[in-house]
Amino acid sequence: MQVDNVEELKVFSAGGQNVIHVPNGRGEELRLHLESHGVRSKVSPPAAGPFERLEVEGEVDAETLQTIVDEWER
Numbered sequence: 001m002q003v004d005n006v007e008e009l010k011v012f013s014a015g016g017q018n019v020i021h022v023p024n025g026r027g028e029e030l031r032l033h034l035e036s037h038g039v040r041s042k043v044s045p046p047a048a049g050p051f052e053r054l055e056v057e058g059e060v061d062a063e064t065l066q067t068i069v070d071e072w073e074r
Contacts (some may be wrong), residue, residue, distance in 0.1 A: 008051055011066045017055035018065055028053035033072045039065065 001010045020041075022030050027043035031054060034041050040057040056065060 009069055009072075011056075011062050011069060018060055018062055020054040020056070020065075020069060021051040022054055024050055024052055027054055030054055030069070030072055034065075034068060037045065037068045039068065 008023060009059050011018050011020055015018070020030065022043075031041050034054070034056070039060055041054045042057065044053040044055060
């Protein structure tokens, strides 16, 4: 789903940090999934729009991170 050029569940860089937009109410679920793979992140509540923002802590390869996100809920 794409809203105002923000694609959900796609890893992108913002200010040198990996960020993932997640449908509202699902950020904590994805945060727990990432943590189970050793990736720490925090959920920021939505500012405006139908998504929450996960900010990934530390340096994580974006391609590896996208693979983990793609495996979520499979």
